[in-house]
Amino acid sequence: MTTSLAAPFTSLRTQGYTLIRSFLDLDEIELLRQDFEDSPLEVNANYSVRRVSEKVLNQLDAKLAAVNKIVREEASVDVDLLNDGVYFATFSEKSTLTSVRPGAQAFPWHQDHENYWLWHDTWNYLNYYIPVVKPVLEKSNLTVVPFDRLEQRVPELYRKMLRRGATRVIGSGSRWVVKDDDRGGKLGTLHFDLAEIEDTPQLAPGDLLLMRGDLIHRTQDSSTKRIAASFRYVNSKTPVRRSYITRGGFVKAIMTTNARYLFEPALDCLEHAGKDELPAGELDAYLKELRRKRLQGEAAANPSRIGFLARVVKDKLFGGNLSS
Ligand SMILES: O=C(O)CCC(=O)C(=O)O
Numbered sequence: 001m002t003t004s005l006a007a008p009f010t011s012l013r014t015q016g017y018t019l020i021r022s023f024l025d026l027d028e029i030e031l032l033r034q035d036f037e038d039s040p041l042e043v044n045a046n047y048s049v050r051r052v053s054e055k056v057l058n059q060l061d062a063k064l065a066a067v068n069k070i071v072r073e074e075a076s077v078d079v080d081l082l083n084d085g086v087y088f089a090t091f092s093e094k095s096t097l098t099s100v101r102p103g104a105q106a107f108p109w110h111q112d113h114e115n116y117w118l119w120h121d122t123w124n125y126l127n128y129y130i131p132v133v134k135p136v137l138e139k140s141n142l143t144v145v146p147f148d149r150l151e152q153r154v155p156e157l158y159r160k161m162l163r164r165g166a167t168r169v170i171g172s173g174s175r176w177v178v179k180d181d182d183r184g185g186k187l188g189t190l191h192f193d194l195a196e197i198e199d200t201p202q203l204a205p206g207d208l209l210l211m212r213g214d215l216i217h218r219t220q221d222s223s224t225k226r227i228a229a230s231f232r233y234v235n236s237k238t239p240v241r242r243s244y245i246t247r248g249g250f251v252k253a254i255m256t257t258n259a260r261y262l263f264e265p266a267l268d269c270l271e272h273a274g275k276d277e278l279p280a281g282e283l284d285a286y287l288k289e290l291r292r293k294r295l296q297g298e299a300a301a302n303p304s305r306i307g308f309l310a311r312v313v314k315d316k317l318f319g320g321n322l323s324s
């Protein structure tokens with residue numbers, strides 16, 4: 001099939017990402033830059049992040065969703081719902097897990113955590129990553145690991161990382177350890193540096209790096225002040241389960257508590273519905289309504305840390321099913 005957007009979408013299936021140059025026009029880039037300035041910092045203690053406003057999400061949804069349609073046909077990645085959007089900056093506005101030095105932020109090798117714990121399906125999940133402020137073309141990009149190259153080097157580990165999330169790859173002497181932040185422990189060991197197979201598309205403002213949710217990536221460097229918007233699409237029918245949030249290891253308990261503004265409402269939503277499982281679309285609607293209430297001061301911006309931890313510990317001790 002021919003597309004008006006001349007990008008090889010099949011590479012989303014084989015490599016996990018594709019590139020569309022000049023996807024946004026100058027007005028849209030300016031819209032995002034202004035929205036970043038106007039947005040408050042999110043109450044997320046894992047990293048410094050601001051959220052794209054609902055108004056801007058609604059304005060850009062149709063343009064992004066047109067790409068989803070082609071992706072569904074050419075890459076068998078099926079998403080239909082714009083769940084959220086955030087701004088990632090290479091400068092940190094507070095001290096977090098990802099602060100490399102005061103004022104700087106760089107994300108080391110990882111597969112995203114929070115989306116894995118909310119939705120669990122990282123194949124039918126897209127990250128529309130678009131630089132908004134980008135002073136130097138060859139700096140402060142996003143570096144990725146093409147899945148086909150990973151498969152060639154380490155087929156077994158490739159199979160474990162495909163469709164997964166919540167991992168980090170950490171250097172340890174001459175080896176690299178893949179940490180499983182979902183269950184705890186390690187997923188595998190690499191005896192070569194990922195730099196040997198990495199790719200760093202050089203992005204200008206408005207260029208779109210479209211990534212599947214399971215792609216391994218990191219910040220190239222934080223030597224320039226770059227801001228990128230990242231729009232997240234899910235499949236509205238993906239089932240969400242309480243155990244995806246509360247089950248797992250120590251790192252997960254810490255990280256979900258650090259981002260309890262997101263996970264506590266997900267537990268509430270399942271409990272209000274009286275179900276152990278809900279379609280993603282229902283949770284998405286609940287989260288969006290809550291966001292409106294928070295912005296109007298009708299709901300607390302961040303729930304209590306102890307309260308959230310207590311729910312997680314209770315599930316670990318007694319199991320998370322309503323029936324139990
Ligand atoms: O912008 C960055 O450097 C990191 C972005 C990232 O990790 C993401 O989009 O998931």
Ligand SMILES: [Fe+2]
Nearest residue numbers: 107111112217
């Ligand atoms: Fe990420």
